[in-house]
Amino acid sequence: MKHRYLPMTEQDKQEMLQVIGVDSIDELFQDIPESVRFQGEYKIKEAKSETALMKELSELASKSKNLKDNASFIGAGVYDHYIPVIVDHVISRSEFYTAYTPYQPEISQGELQAIFEFQTMICEITGMDVANSSMYDGGTALAEAATLSAGQTRNKKILVSGAVHPESREVLKSYATGQRLEVVEIPAVNGVTNLDVLKEQMGEDVAAVVVQYPNFFGQIEPLKEIEAIAHQHKGMFIVSSNPLALGVLTPPGKLGADIVVGDAQPFGIATQFGGPHCGYFAVTTKLLRKVPGRLVGQTKDDQGRRGFVLTLQAREQHIRRDKATSNICSNQALNALAASVAMTALGKKGIKEIATQNIQKAQYAKRAFEQAGYEIVYSGPFFNEFVVKLPQAVKSVNLQLAEKGFIGGYDLSRDDELLANHMLVAVTELRTKDEIDRFVKEVGDCHA
Numbered sequence: 001m002k003h004r005y006l007p008m009t010e011q012d013k014q015e016m017l018q019v020i021g022v023d024s025i026d027e028l029f030q031d032i033p034e035s036v037r038f039q040g041e042y043k044i045k046e047a048k049s050e051t052a053l054m055k056e057l058s059e060l061a062s063k064s065k066n067l068k069d070n071a072s073f074i075g076a077g078v079y080d081h082y083i084p085v086i087v088d089h090v091i092s093r094s095e096f097y098t099a100y101t102p103y104q105p106e107i108s109q110g111e112l113q114a115i116f117e118f119q120t121m122i123c124e125i126t127g128m129d130v131a132n133s134s135m136y137d138g139g140t141a142l143a144e145a146a147t148l149s150a151g152q153t154r155n156k157k158i159l160v161s162g163a164v165h166p167e168s169r170e171v172l173k174s175y176a177t178g179q180r181l182e183v184v185e186i187p188a189v190n191g192v193t194n195l196d197v198l199k200e201q202m203g204e205d206v207a208a209v210v211v212q213y214p215n216f217f218g219q220i221e222p223l224k225e226i227e228a229i230a231h232q233h234k235g236m237f238i239v240s241s242n243p244l245a246l247g248v249l250t251p252p253g254k255l256g257a258d259i260v261v262g263d264a265q266p267f268g269i270a271t272q273f274g275g276p277h278c279g280y281f282a283v284t285t286k287l288l289r290k291v292p293g294r295l296v297g298q299t300k301d302d303q304g305r306r307g308f309v310l311t312l313q314a315r316e317q318h319i320r321r322d323k324a325t326s327n328i329c330s331n332q333a334l335n336a337l338a339a340s341v342a343m344t345a346l347g348k349k350g351i352k353e354i355a356t357q358n359i360q361k362a363q364y365a366k367r368a369f370e371q372a373g374y375e376i377v378y379s380g381p382f383f384n385e386f387v388v389k390l391p392q393a394v395k396s397v398n399l400q401l402a403e404k405g406f407i408g409g410y411d412l413s414r415d416d417e418l419l420a421n422h423m424l425v426a427v428t429e430l431r432t433k434d435e436i437d438r439f440v441k442e443v444g445d446c447h448a
Contacts, residue, residue, distance in 0.1 A: 065407055067271065071435040075385050075426025076216070076410040077138070077165050077263065078271050081244070082354065082430055084345040087268040091338050099333065101294075105309045112308035115333060116296045118340040125246045125343075125351075126260040127253025128282035133294040134336040135279030135328065138263030139168040142210065142240045143175035144281065144292045144326060145259040149208035149236040150181055152290060157182045157206045161193040163215035164240060166415040172210070181207070191219040191378030191387070198229055208236040208259075213252060214245050217424065218362075218385025219378055227256035242266060243280065245383045247355030259283050268342025269335050278335035288312070292326030357429035358384035361436065365427045368440045377422060385426045387412065387419075392447045394423045400446045406439055 013025075022028060029037070048056065072080040091097060095110060102108030102115075115133045122131035135141040146158045158176065160169055162185050169185070176183045186198045193211055202209070209230035213221050223239065230237040238259045239252035244266035246252075252260045265277040283291055289312060297311030343351065362384040366376055369388050377387040388409070390397055398408035409426065412419035427436065 065402055067407075070402075070405050070407050071431060071439065072407040073409050073425050073427065073431070073439055074407050075218075075428075076424055077167070077265075078274055078277070079244075079266055079384075079426060079428055080271060080430055081266050081428050083268050083270065084342055086345050087338050087341045090341045091334055096337055097334055101330075102310065105307065109308060111333065112296050112310070114337045114340060115294075115331075116298060116308050117344075118336045119296060121340060121343050122243070122264075122280045122282055125243050125251065126241065126257075126280075126282045127251030128257070128260050129253075129285040130288050130291065130295070131280060131282040132291050132331070133296055134264070134331040134333065135261075135281050135293060136330075136332060137275060137277045137279045138240060138261065138265075139165070139171040139279075140328075141261035141263075141279035141281045142168045142238070143172045144328060145238045145261050146172055146181070146183075146208055146210060147175055147179050147326070148259065148283075148287065148290050148292065149238060150179060152287065153207045153234070153236060155205050155207035155235070156180065157184060157203075158208055158210060159184050159186055159198065159201055159206055159235075160210040161186050161188065161198075161212065161215065161221070163188040163191065163193055163217060163219065163221070164210060164212045165216045168212075168240065188215075188217070191215070191217040191380055192221050193226065195222070195225060195229065198226070202229055202232060202235070204233045206230075206233060206235040208238050210238045210240070212240045213249070214242055214383040214385070217378060217387055218382040218426075220249065220381045220383065223250075223252060223255040223257070231256065242383065244351065244355050244358070247351040248359065249383070253282070253284075258287065264336065264339040267339040267346075269338050276332065276335060278332040278339055292328045293331055354429045355383075358427065361429065361431055362386060362425075362427040364433070365425065365431075365436045365440070368436060369425075369443075372440050372444055374443075384428055385424055388423050388425055390421045390423055390443070390447070393421060397423070397443060397446045401439075401442055404442045406442060408443075 394411035401408040409423040
């Protein structure tokens with residue numbers, strides 16, 4: 001049996017009590033009145049031996065559907081992508097996975113350089129000038145972008161597309177409550193933002209327009225047209241983007257975005273039951289000093305050697321309440337490192353190739369569904385996700401698919417009752433032609 005830690009013995013406990021000068025554990029709680037102490041028994045299972053507990057947990061874990069034994073067609077923000085072997089090798093090194101905030105640059109050059117490289121690669125992919133050292137995830141990065149825009153423009157209205165991920169919209173609303181911001185959702189038409197409604201809602205009181213690219217339905221938003229509307233009254237243009245898609249799509253920074261955010265999960269970060277992942281946050285130079293979280297800068301030491309430091313802002317600014325630009329005072333450095341290693345291993349050509357495979361394989365799957373007689377709901381260009389209308393509830397179909405070795409697509413009725421029987425299907429570079437063909441066939445057999 002492998003021990004990850006050595007449990008404390010009774011002798012250890014007695015020696016510790018003797019050192020601190022008490023006879024029992026109960027003496028440590030003598031200042032707490034008996035009347036407020038819990039006197040009953042906790043309603044939990046009795047303790048088991050280590051071997052019995054490991055057996056029970058293993059049995060429970062075996063009931064979960066994993067991506068090794070099941071072909072996954074679910075995306076909706078978290079995707080099954082190729083992860084180069086070198087990623088786990090690097091992030092498993094103790095100097096990285098045990099590292100804390102690199103406040104002392106003289107002993108943290110490795111960590112600081114890794115973060116600096118992450119920032120640099122995010123800027124290259126998004127077409128932006130500056131990126132921070134990462135955020136918690138894509139949803140909180142989007143909400144931080146909205147609050148930044150409100151502080152910069154001194155306006156309180158945020159226009160967010162209904163084609164933005166529903167969970168990100170909920171996070172945005174939560175942030176907006178505390179900041180007293182008004183969030184107005186712009187409905188989607190044919191799977192993309194309704195530009196006519198956007199124009200109607202746009203005014204001098206708008207802080208920012210928020211869209212997703214590709215959006216929640218996998219569709220490609222017309223960023224150039226949206227940018228013109230957003231900047232008409234000096235509002236800001238915020239784009240939440242899948243970074244892998246930017247291997248083939250024009251970067252938002254080249255289309256006038258003020259802030260580009262998203263989740264770096266497609267690069268080297270496992271699905272992990274939906275997290276933890278790693279958000280990214282990139283801006284134009286004029287917003288440099290308003291960026292939330294941490295920034296790593298490049299400098300030279302007193303001997304002229306290249307070095308790296310946390311720069312421009314101190315962590316302490318985030319506890320200044322109403323004077324702070326953000327209350328984020330941490331980041332996801334380990335996952336950012338994983339993304340950096342993956343991007344480095346793949347290179348520009350590799351990222352473009354994988355993005356292209358996502359498009360080609362998703363297009364193949366779309367045609368396969370059409371040939372099988374299914375309706376593809378939206379007609380516009382898409383990246384690696386599309387919406388299929390089924391003749392019965394998606395939940396029922398997915399339960400049957402799970403028995404056949406498939407993790408089915410996302411059930412859109414979870415977020416919108418009008419999308420009952422609509423499945424959001426994701427096809428990544430890891431899906432084979434055989435898996436796609438069998439998946440379409442099994443979906444048909446579910447309601448044959």
